[in-house]
Amino acid sequence: MSVAQLAGGRVAAVVRKAATRDPLVIAAVVVVVGVAVMAVFGQALAPYDPDAIYVGPVSAPPSLAYPFGTDDLGRDILSRVLAGTAPSVIGPVIVVVASSLLGAALGITAAWFGGAVDGIASRVIELIFAIPGLVLAVLAVAMFGKGLLAPTLALAIAYVPIVARLIRAGARQELGKPYMAALHIQGVGSAAICFRHLVPALLPALFAQTTIGFGYAMLDLAAISFLGLGAQPPASDWGVMIAGGQPALIAGAPEQSMFPALFVVLTVLAVNVLGARVTTWAERGER
Amino acid sequence: MNAGVVRTLAGKLGELALTLFLASVVIFSAVLLTPGDPVAALAGGIRPTPELIEAIRAQHHLDDPVWQQYLHWVGGVLTGDLGTSFVYKTDVAALIAPRIGVTVLLVLYTAVLIAIFGIGSGVVAATRGPRADRAVLIGTSIGMAMPTFVVAILLIWVFARVLGWFPVYGAGEGFLDSLYHLTLPAISLAVLYIAFFSRITRGAVVGQLHAEHVDTARVRGIPRSQIFRRHVFLNASPQILAVSGVTVAGLFATSAIAEQAFGIGGLGSLLTEAAARKDLPVVQVISLLLVVVFVVLNAVADIAIAVIDPDSAKPRRNA
Amino acid sequence: MSEVVLELDRVSIATPAPAGGSGRTLVHDCTLQVHAGEALGLVGESGSGKTLSTRAVAGLLPEGFTVGGTIRIDGDDVSLLPPARLREVRARRLGMVFQTPRAHLNPFRTIGDFMTEALVSVAGERADAAARRAIDLLDEVGVPDPSRRMRQRPGDLSGGLLQRVMIAATLAMDPRILLADEITTALDVTTQEEVMAVIADLRRHRELAMLFITHDLPLAGAVCDRVVVMNQGRTVETLPAGSMRAEARDAYTIRLLSASLPAAEAGAGTVASDAVAGVLAQVAPAPILRVDGLRKVFRVPAATGFGHDEFVAVDDVGFELPQGGSLGIVGESGSGKSTTARIVCGLETADAGTVTVKGEDWTRPARGARGRRRRARIAQMVFQDPYQSLDPRQTVRECLTEAVALHRPKASRPEVTARVDELLANVALDATLADRHPRALSGGQRQRVTIARSLAADPEILVLDEAVSALDVTTQVEVLTLLDGIRRSTGVALLMISHDLNTVRRLCDEVVVMRSGGIVEHGPIADVLDRPAADYTKMLLDSIPREGWVPRRRRPARTGALPSVATSATPVPRGGTP
Amino acid sequence: RDDASPNTAEPVDSSKLVSSLPAATGEVDEVTWALVEGEPSTLDPAGDYSLAIPNLCENLLQISPDFTVEPGVATSAEWVDPVTFVIDLRDDVAFWDGTPLTADDVAFSLERNRVETSAWFPAFVLVDTIEVTGDLQVTVHFTAPDSTFRDAIAGAAGAVLSKAFVEQAGDTFGTSTGGVMCTGPYVFDEWTPGTEIVTSANPDYWGGAPLVGTLTYTFITDGATLANALLAGEVDGAFNVPPASRDNFAGSDSGRLVLGPSTASYSFGPTNSTGAGADPKIRQALSLAIDREQFIATVLHGLGEPQSTFTPPFAWAGMEAADQYTAAYDELAAPELDLEQAKQLVEESGVDTATPLVVAIPAGAKELSQTAAIIQAAGAQIGLTIEIDERQPTDFSQIFFDPAARESIDFVATVGYLDAPGVLGYAQQFLLPAELGGFFNWSGYSNDEVTADLQTARTTLDPAASADAFIAAQQIFAPDQLQVTLASAYQTTFLQNGLTGVTTSVAVYSSPWALHLGSE
Ligand SMILES: Nc1ncnc2c1ncn2[C@@H]1O[C@H](COP(=O)(O)OP(=O)(O)OP(=O)(O)O)[C@@H](O)[C@H]1O
Numbered sequence A: 001m002s003v004a005q006l007a008g009g010r011v012a013a014v015v016r017k018a019a020t021r022d023p024l025v026i027a028a029v030v031v032v033v034g035v036a037v038m039a040v041f042g043q044a045l046a047p048y049d050p051d052a053i054y055v056g057p058v059s060a061p062p063s064l065a066y067p068f069g070t071d072d073l074g075r076d077i078l079s080r081v082l083a084g085t086a087p088s089v090i091g092p093v094i095v096v097v098a099s100s101l102l103g104a105a106l107g108i109t110a111a112w113f114g115g116a117v118d119g120i121a122s123r124v125i126e127l128i129f130a131i132p133g134l135v136l137a138v139l140a141v142a143m144f145g146k147g148l149l150a151p152t153l154a155l156a157i158a159y160v161p162i163v164a165r166l167i168r169a170g171a172r173q174e175l176g177k178p179y180m181a182a183l184h185i186q187g188v189g190s191a192a193i194c195f196r197h198l199v200p201a202l203l204p205a206l207f208a209q210t211t212i213g214f215g216y217a218m219l220d221l222a223a224i225s226f227l228g229l230g231a232q233p234p235a236s237d238w239g240v241m242i243a244g245g246q247p248a249l250i251a252g253a254p255e256q257s258m259f260p261a262l263f264v265v266l267t268v269l270a271v272n273v274l275g276a277r278v279t280t281w282a283e284r285g286e287r
Numbered sequence B: 001m002n003a004g005v006v007r008t009l010a011g012k013l014g015e016l017a018l019t020l021f022l023a024s025v026v027i028f029s030a031v032l033l034t035p036g037d038p039v040a041a042l043a044g045g046i047r048p049t050p051e052l053i054e055a056i057r058a059q060h061h062l063d064d065p066v067w068q069q070y071l072h073w074v075g076g077v078l079t080g081d082l083g084t085s086f087v088y089k090t091d092v093a094a095l096i097a098p099r100i101g102v103t104v105l106l107v108l109y110t111a112v113l114i115a116i117f118g119i120g121s122g123v124v125a126a127t128r129g130p131r132a133d134r135a136v137l138i139g140t141s142i143g144m145a146m147p148t149f150v151v152a153i154l155l156i157w158v159f160a161r162v163l164g165w166f167p168v169y170g171a172g173e174g175f176l177d178s179l180y181h182l183t184l185p186a187i188s189l190a191v192l193y194i195a196f197f198s199r200i201t202r203g204a205v206v207g208q209l210h211a212e213h214v215d216t217a218r219v220r221g222i223p224r225s226q227i228f229r230r231h232v233f234l235n236a237s238p239q240i241l242a243v244s245g246v247t248v249a250g251l252f253a254t255s256a257i258a259e260q261a262f263g264i265g266g267l268g269s270l271l272t273e274a275a276a277r278k279d280l281p282v283v284q285v286i287s288l289l290l291v292v293v294f295v296v297l298n299a300v301a302d303i304a305i306a307v308i309d310p311d312s313a314k315p316r317r318n319a
Numbered sequence C: 001m002s003e004v005v006l007e008l009d010r011v012s013i014a015t016p017a018p019a020g021g022s023g024r025t026l027v028h029d030c031t032l033q034v035h036a037g038e039a040l041g042l043v044g045e046s047g048s049g050k051t052l053s054t055r056a057v058a059g060l061l062p063e064g065f066t067v068g069g070t071i072r073i074d075g076d077d078v079s080l081l082p083p084a085r086l087r088e089v090r091a092r093r094l095g096m097v098f099q100t101p102r103a104h105l106n107p108f109r110t111i112g113d114f115m116t117e118a119l120v121s122v123a124g125e126r127a128d129a130a131a132r133r134a135i136d137l138l139d140e141v142g143v144p145d146p147s148r149r150m151r152q153r154p155g156d157l158s159g160g161l162l163q164r165v166m167i168a169a170t171l172a173m174d175p176r177i178l179l180a181d182e183i184t185t186a187l188d189v190t191t192q193e194e195v196m197a198v199i200a201d202l203r204r205h206r207e208l209a210m211l212f213i214t215h216d217l218p219l220a221g222a223v224c225d226r227v228v229v230m231n232q233g234r235t236v237e238t239l240p241a242g243s244m245r246a247e248a249r250d251a252y253t254i255r256l257l258s259a260s261l262p263a264a265e266a267g268a269g270t271v272a273s274d275a276v277a278g279v280l281a282q283v284a285p286a287p288i289l290r291v292d293g294l295r296k297v298f299r300v301p302a303a304t305g306f307g308h309d310e311f312v313a314v315d316d317v318g319f320e321l322p323q324g325g326s327l328g329i330v331g332e333s334g335s336g337k338s339t340t341a342r343i344v345c346g347l348e349t350a351d352a353g354t355v356t357v358k359g360e361d362w363t364r365p366a367r368g369a370r371g372r373r374r375r376a377r378i379a380q381m382v383f384q385d386p387y388q389s390l391d392p393r394q395t396v397r398e399c400l401t402e403a404v405a406l407h408r409p410k411a412s413r414p415e416v417t418a419r420v421d422e423l424l425a426n427v428a429l430d431a432t433l434a435d436r437h438p439r440a441l442s443g444g445q446r447q448r449v450t451i452a453r454s455l456a457a458d459p460e461i462l463v464l465d466e467a468v469s470a471l472d473v474t475t476q477v478e479v480l481t482l483l484d485g486i487r488r489s490t491g492v493a494l495l496m497i498s499h500d501l502n503t504v505r506r507l508c509d510e511v512v513v514m515r516s517g518g519i520v521e522h523g524p525i526a527d528v529l530d531r532p533a534a535d536y537t538k539m540l541l542d543s544i545p546r547e548g549w550v551p552r553r554r555r556p557a558r559t560g561a562l563p564s565v566a567t568s569a570t571p572v573p574r575g576g577t578p
Numbered sequence D: 001r002d003d004a005s006p007n008t009a010e011p012v013d014s015s016k017l018v019s020s021l022p023a024a025t026g027e028v029d030e031v032t033w034a035l036v037e038g039e040p041s042t043l044d045p046a047g048d049y050s051l052a053i054p055n056l057c058e059n060l061l062q063i064s065p066d067f068t069v070e071p072g073v074a075t076s077a078e079w080v081d082p083v084t085f086v087i088d089l090r091d092d093v094a095f096w097d098g099t100p101l102t103a104d105d106v107a108f109s110l111e112r113n114r115v116e117t118s119a120w121f122p123a124f125v126l127v128d129t130i131e132v133t134g135d136l137q138v139t140v141h142f143t144a145p146d147s148t149f150r151d152a153i154a155g156a157a158g159a160v161l162s163k164a165f166v167e168q169a170g171d172t173f174g175t176s177t178g179g180v181m182c183t184g185p186y187v188f189d190e191w192t193p194g195t196e197i198v199t200s201a202n203p204d205y206w207g208g209a210p211l212v213g214t215l216t217y218t219f220i221t222d223g224a225t226l227a228n229a230l231l232a233g234e235v236d237g238a239f240n241v242p243p244a245s246r247d248n249f250a251g252s253d254s255g256r257l258v259l260g261p262s263t264a265s266y267s268f269g270p271t272n273s274t275g276a277g278a279d280p281k282i283r284q285a286l287s288l289a290i291d292r293e294q295f296i297a298t299v300l301h302g303l304g305e306p307q308s309t310f311t312p313p314f315a316w317a318g319m320e321a322a323d324q325y326t327a328a329y330d331e332l333a334a335p336e337l338d339l340e341q342a343k344q345l346v347e348e349s350g351v352d353t354a355t356p357l358v359v360a361i362p363a364g365a366k367e368l369s370q371t372a373a374i375i376q377a378a379g380a381q382i383g384l385t386i387e388i389d390e391r392q393p394t395d396f397s398q399i400f401f402d403p404a405a406r407e408s409i410d411f412v413a414t415v416g417y418l419d420a421p422g423v424l425g426y427a428q429q430f431l432l433p434a435e436l437g438g439f440f441n442w443s444g445y446s447n448d449e450v451t452a453d454l455q456t457a458r459t460t461l462d463p464a465a466s467a468d469a470f471i472a473a474q475q476i477f478a479p480d481q482l483q484v485t486l487a488s489a490y491q492t493t494f495l496q497n498g499l500t501g502v503t504t505s506v507a508v509y510s511s512p513w514a515l516h517l518g519s520e
């Protein structure tokens, strides 16, 4: 059984177990699946061309024809929110996937080899950790110009130490347990110990961290777009839409900012709830 | 001072210096990795003639070997010469100095809010029964999903359009007026962290409430409030302190969002503005400054933890 | 009879009731009386409800637990007292000492703070007066240099010292009765004797009553006046301590008594000796394992806060283990037993000396998985904590399959399954348990799994590091009997590490006594245990509770160069004088 | 949500535009003014434009709110013969430090702008020498008559600086540390970078001291933040307030929105001599595909009007030949919407529609980002794919002097304005060959007739004759849409109630607009 299958199977099982007992988890799953569907099919689901201007009146309030209203160029906000899902979600996904993989690899390497390797890895971890994610992202923008790519990669790096610290601590603890010594004495190969025993032991923590990281990455990237350093108008990125809707908000038409904001909040909330529950279930399962 | 604290202090100082050195190298190399010629940026806005290019290269030591440039930069930073802004053509120090105050005030204000409401609600959740716990849990779940800038624009909307109790622009003048002006920005920055601290505090306090040494105190008839203060909260505090350094340091970076939304001329807004304008010298110095803040605050937090918990300074046996 | 200071009358304890239902009753009927100045033992196997009953008296049940029946402290029914008064009654009349003093002391506060806290906040004494009294009390329980200890924190003291501090602190309020829940279980025999001696002194001087909870019947018999036996949440019998063997009527009590290992009965040990003698007669004298001049030094952070100290954990240790033989290593906690075993199994590298197995040099750990696998087929190890020794994510079958497949890479699936079933049978584990995860097994069952796993490689040496110490007496006996059977049937050589002399006596032909990293005495089990040459061995033997045993203070508490926390459950390395 | 739609885009009656507010009568201690354009990189009038500068550094002549040129520091500035221009200075003008203004300072200031790297160099191309001919007189000798020079020195090309101060300050002149030394009604006090520029009334100003004690400039580039600050009364006033907040401003109890005439216009133009952007047919097609009314309603919220060519009518409003220019302007074809014709033009042009066209805009300007979106949508309707390239201010300004920065783009969209009267400004720069001053003629436009006419218009001092030449050229070049002009925008000013006296037309860019500021 491959690690991925193992992970997938375990996580799926835990999620299934959680959902049957907890309506909140069902709601969270619904939101997460919904957002995933929107990310994949958003463009197709959009009732209007998200970038077409004057598809409706300018800055119209929500109505049957335009459920979320229209923005200052007469674009349909619902269509833009739908089309904006993918760019808003892909960034955080890249951040957490990359940082989780890198962080886990770094953390496990450090814990596994210990000594000088651990020393160097720990220094690297501390170094990156010392530069706040937002600062690293801003630095990246200053170097490579605006757009989401640079901040996304910067955040992916900035999140590495968080994962690496967690995994390093977890791996050290796990490696210290007698069953690891037992496996060693048995003559089980290093790769087998690592991938069949150590990695699965760390997966729940990694998964939990990944969900939390997703939320933070989403907030950070949206903030970067809000600051005008990330995705650029007229992109239908949620952060850009929230920022772009500010004048309308002050003018009394909150929907241009609030609908995309609602989706940011809902997505992060749902992912956080899932992460928290999965952690709880995994912890209970361990005991 | 006990040995553990001394060891932490000494170890921290060494780590601190090394991390700062490495961070300064990383931040410095940003210039080298940046695509494009810094000369264009330095000439900024005027057609550079070859002589001008020559002059700029010489003035900014662009023809020196990289390590010399680094030493020059670091030397400058250490002696207070922070370089010249690409955009403003002035000393970076002159740009930064007047802005530090307001950002520090904003961060401190936010930290106080976080301490009061984050730790407070965490304690309530841990000690006031399942209902309070549930209420706080719901509140913090939402709080953890609220982006700072969404809170900011919501507050602006509410206070600018409806209530008008607090100003929604600027940093004010004088201490009290500044506090008044920074209230909404501080709230918008604090919400996320209040939720975070509430969770951390709750976890730490619950962990201690069920700790065996608390049982001991209970059998011995120590009054509840005293048990909470001296045994539960004190013992929970290292966990809270452990995230405090990171948080407060992080606030210096995230303050950019509130500063932008509320039109405050602070360090954060300067950082974003400089990044947007590719004003690398400014970005570098502020980044380095934030790293220093981070490293120092974390070291302070670690030392505080070591004072409370001498064992934290001791390496653990791991086999 | 004198007055009753503590009375439990048909006490029952139930878990919180889920909405609409009723809670699970954990303690059904606990009835006992402790008279002034009397020591009452409460015994029973693990899970019988001893701790819960005691905690009910002290008001320490988890939130939502309900108590039925009547508890009287000094005649006052606790259910009738207003909360403030009840707290006062408990604070002033009860003293409670716990199994794990380290966990029960706030690690962030000084000993002095702990000692004076109740004096100041409950008894309202002034701080300086309280401090003086605290010093007196520490002195009374034999804590050396009490005024310095007052400034130290729990982390700086050994387990034995901490237990004394706990006791001293309970005395501060001059209680009528001491509740002592397994207060010596985590201590080794010599320290246990020290602590028990302190308590005996106190009881003599202060007329202190005591409720003494333990699952160690000989200990209860030795220190108590009467013993109450508890089984599955009920008190089944009360017996006079001195004659409990004779007077026991209840079937459970009798089973409990026979399960414990009577130490004093010389000759009753060495169950295996006949069989082994037979085996030994046939094998060549060439030892399968030979250890020579082993030395291990750990670097520990210096007490001054700077640099490192060297701490010698194992010093010039040498012994031989014959093929099919069995060797025990005994000694107090921290004496270097585990380190020796770990070096033999290649989990630690020796700084000096040699390990030779079947003529081959094993001093360095094997390189690579193949080398390790080859050694694995010769030597296997079983650890103290069976739960931690198993991957919590694997079922029993998965675990054993992995081990079998590793050593028989060519075996077909059915062959592997057959071997797994055989292993399960070897350790007498029901096949229905095979699909369970470790958390769903009892401690004894878990340890059987780890033994089965170690047998998967068909090893010639089995190293057992405190393999039964974490189990309760009944289970201990089962596992030891099992090991003995395996030894007979497979001829595997045993290297058995324990601080419990009785366990070693039960299984081993030879014994090595260790202290502070070095070997104190070495020889055939009967010689060493029955005719000890070294004082230290004698002391070890004398420390074992038995009928008529009187705990004595033998030596000043260790404050010298020895590791100061050597007796803690999880040793924190420390060198030099704190 | 209020029932009145928050999105008023009603057109404004252009005859109601106000050039200035009645002069103030009462003193005010302190006024805080927001600069929407942000913090200047320098206060040197030759280095950056900033609305703080006109109150500090005066130009030789003054531009009144209605865009006529009046005497100022110079009592007279007239042609004495076709190639000789004499400037006579007032005798009561002093720099803030008390040193009197001399002809030396003026000559120095003019020479300073007469270098090729200066933004104001085009005004001086025909100048031969600049000569001090008296304590208070400067004579400028020309190689040819220049009909634009007098108007030009009413703009920043004629800014008057202290020679001694500039020489002494060297590189730091104009920066926050160096400061400036001029003769304007407000004195430079302090510049806290990133925070504010503080100025105070010049008590010895020759035109009388202003009524405002301290005039402080803050920098608010974000439209929403600016609206908040103005509506909350944190800032007393600002120019160029975002049209998007029109309703909030209109509904404010504390201040008022004043609309004035302007030369500002939204347009986009080609940046390369190759590619689709250089093809007039493509520009015409895009022009035909953009609905100007809708543009004005959405981007300007009604605060502007359509404009037929790049030279805005207000540019000549104060000139002698104004009627002539107006008549000619009225004859130009007004922009119209015709998708069919637009598509046909695209087809005729034969350009490869598969290659996307890139339009560059400066980052952070909401109106321009909307403009780009509208251009993009218009392109989509006629089969052109248009991409948007938002550039940072520094990168964006790079477009104007670095060919490499223009390489990857086809169009650049901007808001342009003329800070001084004159019709030739744009025409020369967009249409003449580069060596004759066509600095922005990136598409390589070349028409000998137009070149000749424009040269004539410049070198003819007689206003009517000059106008005739320009009009002749305009008839030829207008259809080529060297800039696709989208709309002219009104000058917007928000001022707290109780304050009055500021200029509210585009003249703010070169006149001391706060001279009469004060309380009502
Ligand atoms: N907090 C709890 N929640 C649920 N069940 C509990 C709890 N504490 C104890 N129990 C259960 O109550 C029973 C009695 O436990 P108790 O701790 O009193 O046993 P004990 O006799 O002290 O055992 P040991 O010798 O192992 O200490 C056990 O079955 C135990 O699992």
Ligand SMILES: Nc1ncnc2c1ncn2[C@@H]1O[C@H](COP(=O)(O)OP(=O)(O)OP(=O)(O)O)[C@@H](O)[C@H]1O
Binding pocket: B317, B318, B319, C298, C299, C300, C311, C312, C313, C331, C332, C333, C334, C335, C336, C337, C338, C339, C340, C499, C563, C566, C571, C572, C573, C574
């Ligand atoms: N990795 C290590 N680093 C530092 N000190 C160690 C290490 N391992 C063991 N020690 C120390 O070496 C000494 C001997 O340890 P060891 O575990 O061998 O004792 P033991 O006889 O097995 O004791 P116990 O009965 O408590 O298990 C102890 O004082 C322990 O603290």
Ligand SMILES: [Mg+2]
Binding pocket: C050, C051, C052, C182
């Ligand atoms: Mg118990």
Ligand SMILES: [Mg+2]
Binding pocket: C337, C338, C339, C465, C466
């Ligand atoms: Mg051991």
